[in-house]
């Protein structure tokens with residue numbers, strides 16, 4: 449049940465690129481909507497926006513247009529299905545990638561205003577630990593860190609958690625392990641990450657779940673549809689529906 453606290457905000461982030469942030473954001477939104485939740489997706493990958501591409505959206509207004517003025521923030525939200533709205537970003541404009549302090553305040557205010565009617569806000573971030581990525585991560589109360597099973601993405605996930613915990617006092621981390629062969633592998637990877645965060649940061653992230661490597665993910669991306677809609681019975685979709693249930697339990 450929602451109350452006066454407003455929507456639950458989650459930032460989906462990874463450190464390393466290409467580990468599945470955008471796929472997870474989009475599909476989690478549809479999975480939450482399938483549970484009668486209203487969800488706002490914010491494309492926080494300000495330089496290389498992808499949410500619109502995954503959904504086959506033609507974008508005419510972006511976060512940038514709203515920040516530059518003249519565009520009503522609520523009008524920049526594209527309603528992509530009954531329960532899902534998208535606030536798109538722009539692509540290929542490198543100088544817009546990093547928000548200055550004033551723009552961060554402005555973006556915070558406008559997001560706070562447009563998110564009122566939603567139950568969940570999912571923020572997809574760029575890879576890395578640049579200023580905009582860190583800002584999005586501190587704007588939300590939950591940080592959902594996605595990693596693959598490979599050492600490079602695990603190392604980057606740890607580095608991101610370290611910076612957010614040490615420099616921004618963040619301590620509500622949730623871990624999703626993508627590209628796994630089994631749930632057991634996902635748990636093992638999570639445990640190896642949690643062992644390091646506990647040892648060096650005295651912090652234990654919450655295990656949310658794993659997502660199997662699944663060809664239906666790329667097939668759906670090619671047809672610009674969420675895989676939870678295109679192939680709901682396939683392993684990746686089933687895993688994302690389970691994640692949605694866990695997230696609903698969190699709130």
Ligand SMILES: Nc1ncnc2c1ncn2[C@@H]1O[C@H](COP(=O)(O)OP(=O)(O)OP(=O)(O)O)[C@@H](O)[C@H]1O
Pocket residue numbers: 462464465466467468469470471472493498573574575626627659660661662663665666669684
């Ligand atoms: N579970 C999966 N099984 C198979 N392919 C996947 C899976 N998850 C993601 N992919 C594919 O991996 C690629 C990267 O995914 P995605 O774009 O979501 O990653 P990202 O973390 O958002 O990347 P970036 O850091 O560039 O924003 C895409 O081609 C996507 O279709």
Ligand SMILES: [Mg+2]
Pocket residue numbers: 469470471493498572573574
């Ligand atoms: Mg992405």
